[in-house]
Amino acid sequence: xxxxxxxxxxxxxxxxxxxxxxxxxxxxxxxxxxxxxxxxxxxxxxxxxxxxxxxxxxxxxxxxxxxxxxxxxxxxxxxxxxxxxxxxxxxxxxxxxxxxxxxxxxxxxxxxxxxxxx
Amino acid sequence: xxxxxxxxxxxxxxxxxxxxxxxxxxxxxxxxxxxxxxxxxxxxxxxxxxxxxxxxxxxxxxxxxxxxxxxxxxxxxxxxxxxxxxxxxxxxxxxxxxxxxxxxxxxxxxxxxxxxxxxxxxxxxxxxxxxxxxxxxxxxxxxxxxxxxxxxxxxxxxxxxxxxxxxxxxxxxxxxxxxxxxxxxxxxxxxxxxxxxxxxxxxxxxxxxxxxxxxxxxxxxxxxxxxxxxxxxxxxxxxxxxxxxxxxxxxxxxxxxxxxxxxxxxxxxxxxxxxxxxxxxxxxxxxxxxxxxxxxxxxxxxxxxxxxxxxxxxxxxxxxxxxxxxxxxxxxxxxxxxxxxxxxxxxxxxxxxxxxxxxxxxxxxxxxxxxxxxxxxxxxxxxxxxxxxxxxxxxxxxxxxxxxxxxxxxxxxxxxxxxxxxxxxxxxxxxxxxxxxxxxxxxxxxxxx
Numbered sequence: 001x002x003x004x005x006x007x008x009x010x011x012x013x014x015x016x017x018x019x020x021x022x023x024x025x026x027x028x029x030x031x032x033x034x035x036x037x038x039x040x041x042x043x044x045x046x047x048x049x050x051x052x053x054x055x056x057x058x059x060x061x062x063x064x065x066x067x068x069x070x071x072x073x074x075x076x077x078x079x080x081x082x083x084x085x086x087x088x089x090x091x092x093x094x095x096x097x098x099x100x101x102x103x104x105x106x107x108x109x110x111x112x113x114x115x116x117x118x
Numbered sequence: 119x120x121x122x123x124x125x126x127x128x129x130x131x132x133x134x135x136x137x138x139x140x141x142x143x144x145x146x147x148x149x150x151x152x153x154x155x156x157x158x159x160x161x162x163x164x165x166x167x168x169x170x171x172x173x174x175x176x177x178x179x180x181x182x183x184x185x186x187x188x189x190x191x192x193x194x195x196x197x198x199x200x201x202x203x204x205x206x207x208x209x210x211x212x213x214x215x216x217x218x219x220x221x222x223x224x225x226x227x228x229x230x231x232x233x234x235x236x237x238x239x240x241x242x243x244x245x246x247x248x249x250x251x252x253x254x255x256x257x258x259x260x261x262x263x264x265x266x267x268x269x270x271x272x273x274x275x276x277x278x279x280x281x282x283x284x285x286x287x288x289x290x291x292x293x294x295x296x297x298x299x300x301x302x303x304x305x306x307x308x309x310x311x312x313x314x315x316x317x318x319x320x321x322x323x324x325x326x327x328x329x330x331x332x333x334x335x336x337x338x339x340x341x342x343x344x345x346x347x348x349x350x351x352x353x354x355x356x357x358x359x360x361x362x363x364x365x366x367x368x369x370x371x372x373x374x375x376x377x378x379x380x381x382x383x384x385x386x387x388x389x390x391x392x393x394x395x396x397x398x399x400x401x402x403x404x405x406x407x408x409x410x411x412x413x414x415x416x417x418x419x420x421x422x423x424x425x426x427x428x429x430x431x432x433x434x435x436x437x438x439x440x441x442x443x444x445x446x447x448x449x450x451x452x453x454x455x456x457x458x459x460x461x462x463x464x465x466x467x468x469x470x471x472x473x474x475x476x477x478x479x480x481x482x483x484x485x486x487x488x489x490x491x492x493x494x495x496x497x498x499x500x501x502x503x504x505x506x507x508x509x510x511x512x513x514x515x516x517x518x519x520x521x522x523x524x525x526x527x528x529x530x531x532x533x534x535x536x537x538x539x540x541x542x543x544x545x546x547x548x549x550x551x552x553x554x555x556x557x558x559x560x561x562x563x564x565x566x567x
Contacts, residue, residue: 013365082360103367
């Protein structure tokens with residue numbers, strides 16, 4: 001059974017790239033471009049992992065994480081942001097991992113494997 | 119019944135006592151959108167014009183760090199020139215702006231004479247043994263010097279520059295600090311300086327000192343704001359640039375793998391090209407925002423500028439599918455702004471209005487007189503409108519609600535409006551569109567016979 005990953009990323013090109021690259025690794029990817037859409041998906045599907053950006057139009061990634069924690073769904077979360085500086089925001093510590101965006105997806109892939117216990 | 123009066127009168131009342139006129143001119147420098155130098159020159163003009171206290175010449179020293187440095191002077195070089203200047207300044211209806219324009223012309227003419235010699239004079243600002251003129255600033259005392267050449271306390275280099283026997287030194291004080299000094303003389307008419315002149319010049323000195331102090335504080339505040347903006351910009355650039363770079367890198371890696379289908383190659387190359395285009399746009403816009411140095415505002419007819427922006431191919435293309443209403447009062451007044459920046463402002467406002475409005479909506483641009491000294495340019499759209507938190511952040515650099523925006527258009531407009539002393543008003547509600555009003559200083563065009 002493929003592990004299900006929810007990807008929240010407002011940049012369409014990055015969405016496409018992550019979707020393709022992570023599908024190739026054998027995951028079932030659901031990509032959405034904002035927090036509201038992510039919360040809607042979470043209600044219907046049991047995901048194994050969430051990857052979210054921070055700066056997005058509407059609700060940002062930190063607000064999304066807070067809401068997910070409120071839902072008491074024990075899903076590992078990876079923050080994937082262009083900003084190194086959000087690491088200092090203690091709210092981001094609630095996530096299980098923080099990966100700064102890079103043109104190589106190796107670090108992201110390694111973190112996914114680790115959090116899924118593979 | 120209620121009568122309203124403007125705090126800043128557009129021209130100076132001829133019949134007012136000269137003391138009142140002088141104070142009125144100097145107090146206006148606090149409110150005028152001109153540079154510190156322009157405003158200081160107006161203060162010197164007030165002290166030297168026939169309508170002011172009536173000294174012939176005025177020199178200004180400014181404190182820079184622990185030095186007192188000769189900065190500028192104003193006055194005629196000969197009796198003929200004096201007659202001419204005083205005639206211009208006594209013209210009925212002359213206002214602050216006209217004095218600024220007149221001074222700019224005078225200074226460019228005088229650049230070769232006293233100015234360069236005056237600028238060579240530098241004194242320690244706090245020196246127990248200071249010579250005159252620095253003596254007055256160091257002791258915070260007004261000094262009237264007569265028979266200067268036989269007075270050992272007068273610096274000889276200064277005496278050579280000023281070339282008169284009688285002059286008045288007014289220290290410029292703000293709170294308890296010295297910010298500069300003004301030297302006044304009657305080099306042309308040789309009229310003795312009277313006790314009444316000294317009193318009035320002393321009051322002017324206090325006002326001028328406080329003006330310089332507040333202008334300096336304001337400048338420091340702007341520097342602090344600029345640093346904050348730079349920090350925010352660094353953050354923003356990281357994000358804006360990193361995203362396209364990640365996409366370019368990732369899709370290039372895919373291309374480097376063996377057996378990529380032709381279709382996917384083409385798709386990836388298209389994405390890479392688009393992202394590079396985006397990087398170019400970001401770099402262009404950042405450079406533009408940082409580099410644009412605003413020119414001093416001047417009065418000009420905004421009509422042709424507005425018409426040329428509306429008629430431009432970019433705006434006409436964007437306007438397709440919208441109703442664009444243009445309503446300008448006939449015979450527009452002249453407005454105070456930098457003409458090049460004004461064109462960009464109009465373009466920016468229209469761009470935003472079209473971007474915020476779904477196709478089929480209406481964008482209206484209006485130009486009308488608010489009163490005899492203010493002109494309003496307004497742009498209204500029937501678009502999605504804004505929430506209150508969004509409204510509060512509108513003019514912060516890098517704040518944007520557009521998918522592809524940089525958030526530099528409105529901060530640019532604010533910068534231009536600040537430079538020309540104008541105001542911006544924004545009205546908007548979610549779903550109800552937005553109205554941007556820019557209010558400029560204005561004056562009626564002179565009718566040519």
